[in-house]
Amino acid sequence: MPQQSPSNPPPPPQWVIDLNSPPRPKTKYTNITNPPGYTEASSGKRTAASSKTPARKPPTTAETDVLKLKKSWEIALAPAKALPMNAIMMYMSGNTLQIFSIMMVFMLFKNPITGILTTNEVFRRFESEGTRKQLWVVKACYVLMNCVALALGVWKVNGMGLLPTTRSDWLAWETERQPLERVVFAFR
Structure with a gap:
């Protein structure tokens, strides 16, 4: 094995050369045929025909309002x-007083109460001039659904x-009953 001089460093390994060099372009004509249904346009390459498709136009305010109502x-x-x-x-969870059932009931009351108190904040991002009149029905339904969840909590506590x-x-808080009449027993 010949020794290398200190002035000439050893050549880098082949994997370093492959990593630093760009990939070789694939030739158009190879021995391998394309699979059935494969076309060059579907391979992810942009062709001149696909680049001429018009860009999608932005939605109108009416379409945006409809989407906001659906999401709300x-x-x-x-x-x-x-x-x-x-x-x-x-x-x-059962009807006994255990830490698990108490925590479950606590969460069952906490989430709906928090939801009711933050109703306006939840739906603020959906408010616009076109949705303001219709959004109050959505808010009322949201509050009603949270009240049903509270009723479930009351059922569990009961x-x-x-x-x-x-x-x-x-x-x-009961008081002792006072009889309206006195019964007197006379013994002779």
Whole structure:
């Protein structure tokens, strides 16, 4: 093996040369035929015909308003879409007082209350001159769906026995009954 002089560094490996050099252009005519259905235009290369297609025109304000209303309805109905999952989770967590069921009920009350309080902020990005009149119906539906979610939370709290719904729950405020008549027993 010949030794190299210190003035001539060793040549770089082949992979470095391949990495630094641009790829070789593919020839148009090869022995391999294109697969059925393959055309040069579909390969991702831009041809003169495909570059002449007109650019898409921007949407009109009416089209934008329609899209904003559709998206706002999706957001308004989102609490209703979560109701079946929440109902199954509440049913499966049981009616005993455990940390898991308490946390579930807390989240079941927190999310709808937060949603109701931030209704205007949620729909602010969809407001425009064309959608303002129709957006109040969407907001009302959103608030209604959050109220249904709150009702599910009330159902769960009642099932856990935490709502004072019986007379015995209010005994501290009951007064002693005073009889209207006195019964006097006379023994002779």
